[in-house]
Amino acid sequence: DAKTTQPTSMDCAEGRAANLPCNHSTISGNEYVYWYRQIHSQGPQYIIHGLKNNETNEMASLIITEDRKSSTLILPHATLRDTAVYYCIVRVGSGSARQLTFGSGTQLTVLP
Amino acid sequence: EAQVTQNPRYLITVTGKKLTVTCSQNMNHEYMSWYRQDPGLGLRQIYYSMNVEVTDKGDVPEGYKVSRKEKRNFPLILESPSPNQTSLYFCASSKRTGVDTDTQYFGPGTRLTVL
Numbered sequence: 368d369a370k371t372t373q374p375t376s377m378d379c380a381e382g383r384a385a386n387l388p389c390n391h392s393t394i395s396g397n398e399y400v401y402w403y404r405q406i407h408s409q410g411p412q413y414i415i416h417g418l419k420n421n422e423t424n425e426m427a428s429l430i431i432t433e434d435r436k437s438s439t440l441i442l443p444h445a446t447l448r449d450t451a452v453y454y455c456i457v458r459v460g461s462g463s464a465r466q467l468t469f470g471s472g473t474q475l476t477v478l479p
Numbered sequence: 480e481a482q483v484t485q486n487p488r489y490l491i492t493v494t495g496k497k498l499t500v501t502c503s504q505n506m507n508h509e510y511m512s513w514y515r516q517d518p519g520l521g522l523r524q525i526y527y528s529m530n531v532e533v534t535d536k537g538d539v540p541e542g543y544k545v546s547r548k549e550k551r552n553f554p555l556i557l558e559s560p561s562p563n564q565t566s567l568y569f570c571a572s573s574k575r576t577g578v579d580t581d582t583q584y585f586g587p588g589t590r591l592t593v594l
Contacts, residue, residue, distance in 0.1 A: 401582075408567060408588060408590075409587060409588065410483070410569050410571075410585030410586050410587050410588055411522070411569070411571075411583075411585045412585065413582050413583065413584065416582070467522070467583060468521075469521050469522050470521065471521070
């Protein structure tokens with residue numbers, strides 16, 4: 368699986384958009400970008416994933432650059448409950464139960 | 480409500496006393512996994528199961544056993560717990576086919592302390 372690089376921490380004002388970047392310059396053509404988050408000591412929660420097109424769901428938007436070497440997770444209107452560690456994971460969607468490699472992630476703190 | 484449940488949520492035990500942490504999912508998922516999370520080490524997979532009666536070792540299987548007799552349940556067994564198994568444990572499940580396999584659903588966690 369490709370290595371990812373994320374900032375250690377970010378702050379965001381409540382109600383504003385939170386933009387979380389992720390670099391994955393070694394991504395290969397069949398690897399997907401996944402985002403999960405973990406609110407303190409709770410189970411990780413799936414947010415969104417994509418291959419090359421931008422994606423949006425009820426939680427967030429995922430913007431993937433044209434060369435696929437980086438992506439941005441956007442939480443459009445951050446709330447205090449969005450304070451969590453956000454993990455960007457790149458891997459092949461090959462259909463297995465092999466582990467997700469979470470890395471260190473970005474600690475997002477939403478400020479009132 | 481689709482969910483993964485774990486019991487107990489908190490457990491304090493002593494070295495050598497056998498224990499079982501249960502995991503159950505109601506989403507008819509084929510795949511189930513156990514992870515442990517330790518400070519500075521992230522989440523590491525202990526065991527996983529691709530279907531009933533099919534289990535395999537993850538990265539850190541020593542000291543653990545699992546079984547998959549039913550599709551919905553995947554218990555984690557510590558036959559003789561030791562203090563180095565003090566950790567936060569998560570069970571996860573996912574569907575089998577295509578990309579959705581990587582959309583893993585995690586339980587709430589079990590915080591285990593072995594004295």
